[in-house]
Structures are given as structure tokens and as C-alpha cells.
Amino acid sequence: MKISFHKGGIPDAHGPPRSRNEWSPSVLPSGSLDLASILQAGTRLTQVHPSLYSGTSVAHLAPQAPSKAAAALDCTSTHKGIRMGKYRIAWLPGDGIGIDVLNATKIVLDRVGLDARYIPGEIGWDFWCKEGDAFPQRTVDLLRNVDAALFGAITSKPAGAAQKELAPSLQAKGLTYRSPIVRMRQMFDLYVCLRPCKAYPRNPLNYKEDIDLVVFRENTEDLYAGVEFTPVPQELSELLARLAKPFAPFSKVALDQYAISCKINTRTGSERIVRSAFDFARKSKRKKVTIVHKANVVRATDGLFLEVAREVAKQYPEIPMDDANIDAMTMWLLKNPFSYDVLVAPNLYGDIISDLCAQMVGGLGFGCSGNIGEKLAVFEPTHGSAPKYAGLNKVNPIATILAAKMMLDWLGETQKGQSLEQAVAEVIKEGKVRTYDMGGSSTTTDMAQAIAARL
Numbered sequence: 001m002k003i004s005f006h007k008g009g010i011p012d013a014h015g016p017p018r019s020r021n022e023w024s025p026s027v028l029p030s031g032s033l034d035l036a037s038i039l040q041a042g043t044r045l046t047q048v049h050p051s052l053y054s055g056t057s058v059a060h061l062a063p064q065a066p067s068k069a070a071a072a073l074d075c076t077s078t079h080k081g082i083r084m085g086k087y088r089i090a091w092l093p094g095d096g097i098g099i100d101v102l103n104a105t106k107i108v109l110d111r112v113g114l115d116a117r118y119i120p121g122e123i124g125w126d127f128w129c130k131e132g133d134a135f136p137q138r139t140v141d142l143l144r145n146v147d148a149a150l151f152g153a154i155t156s157k158p159a160g161a162a163q164k165e166l167a168p169s170l171q172a173k174g175l176t177y178r179s180p181i182v183r184m185r186q187m188f189d190l191y192v193c194l195r196p197c198k199a200y201p202r203n204p205l206n207y208k209e210d211i212d213l214v215v216f217r218e219n220t221e222d223l224y225a226g227v228e229f230t231p232v233p234q235e236l237s238e239l240l241a242r243l244a245k246p247f248a249p250f251s252k253v254a255l256d257q258y259a260i261s262c263k264i265n266t267r268t269g270s271e272r273i274v275r276s277a278f279d280f281a282r283k284s285k286r287k288k289v290t291i292v293h294k295a296n297v298v299r300a301t302d303g304l305f306l307e308v309a310r311e312v313a314k315q316y317p318e319i320p321m322d323d324a325n326i327d328a329m330t331m332w333l334l335k336n337p338f339s340y341d342v343l344v345a346p347n348l349y350g351d352i353i354s355d356l357c358a359q360m361v362g363g364l365g366f367g368c369s370g371n372i373g374e375k376l377a378v379f380e381p382t383h384g385s386a387p388k389y390a391g392l393n394k395v396n397p398i399a400t401i402l403a404a405k406m407m408l409d410w411l412g413e414t415q416k417g418q419s420l421e422q423a424v425a426e427v428i429k430e431g432k433v434r435t436y437d438m439g440g441s442s443t444t445t446d447m448a449q450a451i452a453a454r455l
Contacts, residue, residue: 085117087411090142090149092378095124096385097395098152104397104448105150105404108423111452112416114408119146123180125155125385128162132170135180143188148407149378152400153385154181159230178226181371181380185219186226190371190378191269192276193217193350194406197357197367200428204439207360208337214286215343215357216277217350219371221269222301223261224347230259265301265346270308277344278316289313291323292345292353305346330356358382365396365437368403370410377410379403393443396435398424401451423454 093099106118121139128134134154143149157165162177184190199211229236232255241251250258274291281289291309295302306323313321324332326349333340333356343353358367367382381399389395401424408417427433433450434440442450 086115087117087148088146089116089118089407090121090139090146090378091118092121092123092139092149093152094385095126095155096153096387096390097383098124098154098385100389100391100393100395100444101381101397101400102150102152104444105400107445107448108401108420108452108455109404111455112408112420114411114413114416118150121149123151123154125157125165128177129165130167132166132173132175134177135183140187143184143376143378146376148376148410150400150404150407151181151378151380153381153383154179155385155387181378182224182226184378185371188373188376188378189220190373190376191218191220191272192370192372193219193347193354194370194372195350195354195357195367195382196406197354197361199361200366200425202429202431203362203366204431204434205362205366205437207334211337211357211361213333213337213340213343213357213360214280215345215350215354216273216280217345217354218265218269218273218347220347221265222347223263225262225264227262227264228260231256232258232260236260263298263301263348265305267304267308270305270346271312274305274309274312274344277342278312278319281319281342282316286319286341288320288322288340289316289342289344290329290340291321292326292329292343292349293323294326294349296325302346309344326352329353333357333360355382363437365399365435366402367399368406370403370406372410377407379407379410393445394436395444396437397444397448398428398451401448419455420451423451426454427451 091102093102109116119142121142123135123139125134127136156179157177159177163171163175166175185193193216195215195217197211197213197215199206199209201209234255237251237255240247277289280286291306293302293306293309295306309321309323313319326345329343329349330353333353337357337360343357344350345353354369355364355367358364361367364381364383369380369382371378371380380403383399386395401420405417405420405424408414408420427447427450433442433446435442435444435447
């Protein structure tokens with residue numbers, strides 16, 4: 001048996017239901033993803049957005065009647081003309097194929113019978129170009145008032161390209177592009193990035209059958225903290241030259257000829273992600289936790305992470321722990337993935353190994369992810385926006401559908417989550433419906449409908 005923790009007041013064997021923002025366990029059958037075990041096809045939305053949001057502020061929303069497609073998305077039931085729903089779900093398609101895969105996932109969620117109101121939110125590259133903000137305040141406000149969010153994909157580009165694509169009226173105003181998903185993780189303290197990587201039987205893309213790995217990636221710190229400088233300020237160069245001898249060669253380089261990105265890891269951030277991994281391993285009866293780092297070279301930050309991990313591990317004596325350098329880890333995962341179980345890492349290394357693990361179970365078309373905090377969770381596929389495929393109804397939606405399964409666990413709808421995962425597994429195993437990445441010709445919608453038909 002495996003233990004699942006979810007958001008909601010579901011009774012369990014360990015005591016009475018807890019409050020909505022606490023965690024209570026429920027038992028999942030062996031073989032399920034047990035994804036929430038931590039921390040205690042409609043019209044394309046590009047056609048929906050103009051009718052919902054023609055302005056740039058929330059004040060523009062009220063006077064406008066939503067299109068039929070938007071109305072269908074924005075509610076599942078009505079009572080005396082009032083939109084109803086047990087859950088409020090922020091619907092964030094983002095860029096490129098994010099729209100396609102969320103539309104496909106909606107087909108499956110409708111079939112599974114989730115009583116939810118899906119509320120469209122605006123995020124992504126278009127809003128950077130038009131408004132100078134890829135994560136507008138109205139979307140921030142939306143996320144403060146929902147139970148969870150489903151997120152599609154984001155286009156991100158280097159600073160220079162981002163500046164060039166700003167609307168002319170926004171040029172030279174000192175605006176700086178930052179990835180909206182990174183900002184979201186930090187703003188809402190979504191400190192756990194949970195990435196399960198499971199090989200479903202007979203997936204033609206499996207590296208090996210029976211792989212079942214879970215990656216815990218710290219989600220708010222490290223090189224993704226966003227503390228970067230280019231060109232480098234004179235005062236920073238002088239300070240580093242005074243405080244750090246290894247910086248001496250760089251102090252002679254012209255300030256506009258190099259850049260600095262700060263790797264920031266805290267004891268608190270390290271402790272809580274490592275503890276989340278060990279809590280998961282204990283509740284799920286996993287065999288081992290592996291700490292991934294590069295402390296032999298990056299001594300200060302990775303040294304801190306490893307030191308904290310060893311301290312936390314002492315509190316879980318029944319769970320074996322080992323550690324490995326990130327470069328060696330990529331080699332050993334490929335050589336023998338069955339030697340590993342739960343992996344926990346700082347932000348950048350977690351990003352790297354979770355994509356590697358996803359490739360071993362079929363590629364990013366199967367890689368789902370949860371950005372999880374104490375009060376909010378945002379679920380997404382791990383793939384990018386793939387703009388060349390946008391609107392072609394071609395890409396594999398399974399990663400997003402499995403992300404929806406993770407969301408169901410978070411909401412406490414574990415039976416629905418189990419049914420959804422089982423439907424995915426059956427469609428993969430049968431092999432009649434396969435998207436192009438799986439060697440077939442089925443469309444995004446075909447895959448969603450095949451999974452929905454199993455529910």
C-alpha cells in the first residue's frame with residue numbers, strides 16, 4: 001500500500017479530517033503515482049481571450065460578456081444564474097502548445113467529472129511584448145483566490161531578444177523580462193517541484209520498463225533566484241575583487257564583457273525540500289533517498305545543501321541515503337536507473353535530472369510536474385511551448401493530463417486521480433492511439449478522447 005497526502009479534509013486511518021489547508025493521508029493502491037505524498041476540447045483559448053480580456057486591467061473585465069467558449073470554460077454548473085463549482089481552478093494556457101494541451105486536458109477533466117470552475121488567466125510572451133509584464137498583476141490576483149492552477153507552457157528568451165520584442169511604446173523604459181513561472185514559484189513560495197517519472201507498460205519510448213523515479217527539486221532558490229548582472233556594476237566588481245581572491249582575473253575584464261548570476265541557497269530552503277523528500281519516502285515506503293549536488297567544486301552553496309541533507313537524514317534512520325555529484329548522477333541514472341528511487345536536488349540540478357528521468361520514461365510528452373506550496377499548487381507539463389507545433393493539434397497531451405492527475409490528488413479527489421491514471425496507462429498499453437512522438441499519427445484531441453473514453 002502507498003500513502004497519499006492531499007489538500008482537503010478527507011478522513012483517514014490516522015485521525016479525523018484536517019482543515020482545508022492541511023494534509024491528511026489516504027491509501028492508494030500499489031502502482032499508482034501517489035503524487036501528492038508530500039508536505040504533510042473546446043475552442044482554442046486564443047479565440048477566447050479577446051472576448052474575455054480586451055483591456056489591460058481587471059476593470060475591463062466586468063462590462064464584457066464572455067464568448068460562448070469562455071463561458072463553457074469558466075463554469076461547470078449554475079444555480080439561479082450564479083456560476084458554481086466546488087473548486088476554483090486557474091486556467092493558464094500560456095504560449096504555443098500550452099493552449100493545445102490544456103484544451104485536451106479539459107476533455108479528460110470533464111469526463112472524470114471534476115466539479116470545478118475553470119477561470120482563464122493571462123500569462124506568457126504576448127503579455128510581455130504588449131504590456132511589459134509576462135505575469136500581469138490581474139493573474140497574480142487570480143492565483144490568490146483559487147484552489148489550484150493548471151499551466152500550459154511559456155516562451156522565454158534571452159534579455160536582448162526580450163527587449164527587442166517589446167512594443168515600441170515600452171522600449172527604453174527599464175523593463176526586464178523574467179520567466180513568469182519562476183516569478184510565480186517565488187511569489188507564492190511554491191518551494192517543492194515534484195516530478196514523478198514512471199514508465200507505463202508498453203510505451204514504445206520507454207528506456208527500460210518498470211522505471212519509477214521521483215524527483216524533488218528545490219523551486220525558489222539557487223541559480224534561478226534571479227539575482228543577475230549584465231553589465232556588471234563597478235561597485236560589485238570592486239567588492240568582489242576585495243572579498244574573493246578567485247575573482248582577481250575577472251576584475252580586469254571590461255564591465256560589459258561579462259555577466260554574473262548569483263547562486264543563492266539557504267539553510268531553510270535546503271532543509272524543507274530535503275525533508276519533503278524524506279517524508280515522501282517514509283509514507284510511500286520508498287527504498288532510498290539520493291542527494292544530488294556538486295559540493296566537491298561548488299563548496300559554499302552545494303556544501304550547505306549537502307550538510308543540511310545529512311542532518312535531516314539522521315531523523316529518518318530507516319531510510320537509506322546516499323549522495324552523488326550531478327555529473328556522475330546523469331551517468332549512473334542511465335547505466336542503472338533501478339539503483340535509484342527518490343532524488344532531491346537544488347533548483348538547477350533538479351531541473352537537469354528531472355528532464356533526464358522524463359526522457360527515460362518516454363520524453364517530455366510524459367513529464368508532469370507540480371509546483372507545490374503550503375496553500376497553492378500549480379501543475380504543468382515539463383515541456384516547453386514548442387511554437388512551431390502551436391495550433392496543429394499534433395503534440396502529446398499526456399504530460400498535461402498526468403499533471404491534472406496530480407492536481408486531483410492535491411484537491412483530495414484521489415479516486416478520480418486513480419481513475420485518470422489508469423485510463424492513461426490503458427491507452428498507452430493498448431497502443432492504438434499514438435501521437436507523432438510515439439511513432440503514430442493520432443492528434444492531440446485523439447489522445448485526449450481515447451483517455452476520456454476509458455473513464
